[in-house]
Amino acid sequence: MADLSTSICGMKLRSPLILASGITDTTGASLLRAIRNGAGAAIIKSVSVEPREGHKGHVVQEFDDLSMINAMGLPNQGIKHAIDELIEAQKRTDAPLIANIYAGTVEDFGLLAREISKAKPAMIEVNISCPNVHDEFGTPFSALPEAAAKVTKEVKKNTSIPISIKLSPNTIAISQVAKAVEKAGADCITCINTLAGMLIDIDTAVPILSNLSGGISGKALKPVAVKAVYDCHEVVKIPIIGTGGVLTGRDAIEHIMAGAGAVGVGTALFYRGQEAFSLINAEMKEEMKRLGYKSIKEMIGLAHH
Numbered sequence: 446m447a448d449l450s451t452s453i454c455g456m457k458l459r460s461p462l463i464l465a466s467g468i469t470d471t472t473g474a475s476l477l478r479a480i481r482n483g484a485g486a487a488i489i490k491s492v493s494v495e496p497r498e499g500h501k502g503h504v505v506q507e508f509d510d511l512s513m514i515n516a517m518g519l520p521n522q523g524i525k526h527a528i529d530e531l532i533e534a535q536k537r538t539d540a541p542l543i544a545n546i547y548a549g550t551v552e553d554f555g556l557l558a559r560e561i562s563k564a565k566p567a568m569i570e571v572n573i574s575c576p577n578v579h580d581e582f583g584t585p586f587s588a589l590p591e592a593a594a595k596v597t598k599e600v601k602k603n604t605s606i607p608i609s610i611k612l613s614p615n616t617i618a619i620s621q622v623a624k625a626v627e628k629a630g631a632d633c634i635t636c637i638n639t640l641a642g643m644l645i646d647i648d649t650a651v652p653i654l655s656n657l658s659g660g661i662s663g664k665a666l667k668p669v670a671v672k673a674v675y676d677c678h679e680v681v682k683i684p685i686i687g688t689g690g691v692l693t694g695r696d697a698i699e700h701i702m703a704g705a706g707a708v709g710v711g712t713a714l715f716y717r718g719q720e721a722f723s724l725i726n727a728e729m730k731e732e733m734k735r736l737g738y739k740s741i742k743e744m745i746g747l748a749h750h
């Protein structure tokens with residue numbers, strides 16, 4: 446019988462599947478729901494220093510097959526709310542709950558890391574890669590190795606909790622960014638955030654999203670994400686949370702064989718509902734049985750020859 450339990454960065458997971466950030470909200474209830482439905486851990490939506498309303502108008506659109514584009518603009522209720530939610534939720538589960546922080550400046554990343562550590566999350570994911578707030582904050586820190594390293598150092602200075610830097614495919618060399626954040630002290634990387642894109646309504650000749658562009662997730666993102674995980678696994682020793690386009694058990698195994706130690710699941714929840722975790726867990730077990738694998742660990746990085 447295939448065993449899905451595994452561990453990453455000191456976190457014990459009963460399944461390698463982790464609720465990706467932003468798919469639900471900043472409430473503890475949404476994290477607990479994912480855990481109840483079979484996730485091994487859950488990541489809260491990005492939180493900023495102050496509450497944010499996010500973008501107005503049309504912010505999310507499905508397209509083609511099982512794919513989405515969004516420009517939510519990081520709506521959230523601010524750091525104080527997230528601390529309370531994480532503390533209360535962690536009382537109700539043994540599964541690891543993971544924070545996620547977002548800021549426009551290096552200093553604010555440090556402040557958020559210090560503050561969110563009060564909730565004692567199992568890990569802090571550092572979102573340096575949101576493609577949808579360019580107008581407000583300029584080029585994301587994830588675009589350049591030096592900028593990404595600067596944030597990593599500042600966050601490490603302000604917390605003793607393991608951190609995962611969330612990388613972006615919107616860069617010329619994701620593996621260089623991965624190397625830089627590892628050198629700067631990152632304990633883990635999350636590969637990847639959404640890919641910048643645009644849809645245009647040809648009847649009106651107007652971009653569909655109110656923000657004009659947004660981030661692509663779901664099926665269309667999977668090959669981009671698998672390559673990113675593969676490329677990063679070639680150059681770093683720290684573990685990788687592979688994220689992007691995981692809709693089935695096969696997709697999750699693909700990420701693991703590319704080098705992921707755990708796998709984020711986001712857009713799948715829109716298409717398969719809250720049961721996505723239990724369905725993907727069952728599919729993984731089926732595939733592992735068919736292929737003769739008994740554990741997650743033995744599949745990590747198998748595609749590297």
Ligand SMILES: Cc1cc2nc3c(=O)[nH]c(=O)nc-3n(C[C@H](O)[C@H](O)[C@H](O)COP(=O)(O)O)c2cc1C
Binds near residue numbers: 465467491505688
């Ligand atoms: C509607 C939506 C909101 C998101 N919000 C966040 C967020 O607040 N912080 C973050 O780090 N990533 C956010 N993401 C990115 C996801 O965590 C994930 O990296 C991405 O969607 C790729 O995974 P998927 O194809 O399984 O959805 C968001 C994605 C979607 C679709």
